[in-house]
Structures are given as structure tokens and as C-alpha cells.
Amino acid sequence: MNLPEREAAVRRMLEQAPPPVPPDLYADVVRRGGRMLRRWTAARRLMWLVLFAAAVAFIVWASIARPWVEPPSETTPPLTGW
Amino acid sequence: MRERQASQGARRAREFEAFVAGAAGRLLHAATLLTAEPRDANPRARRLLTLALAHTYASWDRLRGEDPYDRARQQLAVRFARSAWHQYGSFGRPRPSPDNVLARLTPQERLILVLRLYEGVAEEQTAALLGLPTERVHTICARAMATLLHPPRGPAPTRVEVAPS
Numbered sequence: 001m002n003l004p005e006r007e008a009a010v011r012r013m014l015e016q017a018p019p020p021v022p023p024d025l026y027a028d029v030v031r032r033g034g035r036m037l038r039r040w041t042a043a044r045r046l047m048w049l050v051l052f053a054a055a056v057a058f059i060v061w062a063s064i065a066r067p068w069v070e071p072p073s074e075t076t077p078p079l080t081g082w
Numbered sequence: 083m084r085e086r087q088a089s090q091g092a093r094r095a096r097e098f099e100a101f102v103a104g105a106a107g108r109l110l111h112a113a114t115l116l117t118a119e120p121r122d123a124n125p126r127a128r129r130l131l132t133l134a135l136a137h138t139y140a141s142w143d144r145l146r147g148e149d150p151y152d153r154a155r156q157q158l159a160v161r162f163a164r165s166a167w168h169q170y171g172s173f174g175r176p177r178p179s180p181d182n183v184l185a186r187l188t189p190q191e192r193l194i195l196v197l198r199l200y201e202g203v204a205e206e207q208t209a210a211l212l213g214l215p216t217e218r219v220h221t222i223c224a225r226a227m228a229t230l231l232h233p234p235r236g237p238a239p240t241r242v243e244v245a246p247s
């Protein structure tokens with residue numbers, strides 16, 4: 001037997017007797033799929049919320065700490081009395 | 083706004099119901115072939131199909147013109163590969179259930195055979211889906227076909243002595 005014949009034989013073997021589809025499949029799928037969708041939506045919302053909170057926290061910290069301002073020198077003594 | 087959402091939901095439900103009515107039979111057959119269960123008692127295949135279709139339902143609005151059947155089949159294959167990995171420890175150990183012809187194959191051989199021959203997925207796509215080289219898919223498919231067409235008789239094949247000429 002050459003390759004196409006062998007493939008056809010295996011295909012025939014695979015295609016016999018399809019199983020009956022259970023009647024409650026659609027309801028089950030929609031129930032699970034809806035739950036999955038709600039979970040994804042909640043996860044996405046949570047992610048945005050965390051991102052927003054992190055951004056706000058960073059802005060508040062930066063406005064308080066001002067890391068871009070040069071810190072006052074500690075090695076040179078202050079110039080007084082001249 | 084709410085009315086539009088409701089009508090969109092109704093349309094989506096209608097479309098999805100039509101899709102399931104058309105595709106469930108074929109996908110369930112593929113799932114039953116994958117799990118090598120008998121056609122009347124296939125709880126694993128049903129569970130696999132339900133999860134794959136639920137995933138398709140959840141991502142229905144984000145398909146953007148992609149074929150939902152393709153998506154569902156991909157989910158089915160990936161979920162089966164993962165569950166086989168967890169269930170048998172390794173991908174290669176065959177299942178002891180001698181009543182089904184396909185049970186003689188390993189889960190990986192069944193997966194590749196069903197994708198290639200029952201579903202008609204191209205070799206390159208199968209390889210990309212499973213993360214294997216194309217040659218490997220070709221080899222595994224050929225081996226699976228050989229096992230199906232020429233089943234080994236008895237526990238160990240006897241070696242034939244070849245007389246020197």
C-alpha cells in the first residue's frame with residue numbers, strides 16, 4: 001500500500017461511528033463560558049485598578065520626596081561670619 | 083447603551099448556538115478519538131469539549147474574523163496535550179484499555195493522528211501548534227499509521243532468523 005491508500009484506510013477507520021452529542025451540552029458550555037468571561041473581565045479590571053493605584057502612589061511619592069532636587073551639601077561647612 | 087449591549091448579547095448567543103449546533107458533533111467525535119474512550123461512555127471527551135467550547139464562547143467577541151472552529155479545535159488539542167501530560171506523568175506512556183483500537187497508541191500519537199488525518203490540519207500547522215519540528219510530526223504520524231494498520235500480534239514479536247545465502 002502506498003501513502004495515500006494508507007492515509008485513506010486510517011481515515012476510514014477514524015470516521016466510523018460518531019458519538020451522540022449530549023443534549024445539555026449547549027447550556028453547560030454557556031454556563032461555563034459565561035463564568036470564564038466574567039472572571040476574565042474581573043481580572044482585567046483588577047489589573048487596571050492596580051496599575052492606576054501604582055501610578056497615583058508614584059506621583060504622590062515623587063511630589064513629596066522630590067528626587068530630582070539636588071540634596072543640600074553635607075561636606076562643605078556653611079559659610080558664616082565674613 | 084444598555085439596549086445595545088442586550089441586543090449584542092442576543093446576537094452573540096444566536097451565533098454561538100448556531101456554531102455549537104454545527105460543530106459539536108464533529109468536535110465531540112475528535113475528542114472521543116483523542117481520549118480513546120468508547121462512543122457511548124466518554125466523560126473525559128465531553129469534559130474536554132465543554133471546556134474548549136466554553137473558552138471559545140468567552141473569546142467570541144475577540145475573534146476578529148478568525149474561524150471559531152479553528153479556535154475550538156486548537157483549544158481541544160492544547161487542553162488534551164496538557165491533561166495527558168498531567169495524567170500520565172509523561173506524554174509517551176500508553177493507556178491500558180485494549181478494547182479500543184486507538185488505545186494502543188500513545189496520547190501524543192493519537193493527538194497527531196487525529197489532527198493530521200481526521201481534522202486534516204497541515205503538517206506545519208500541527209507542528210507549530212504542538213511546538214515540535216515538522217519532521218518529528220511526520221515520523222510520529224507514520225508510526226501511528228503503521229501501528230493502526232499492522233497491529234502487533236501477541237506480547238512480543240518473534241525474530242525471524244534469516245539464513246545466510
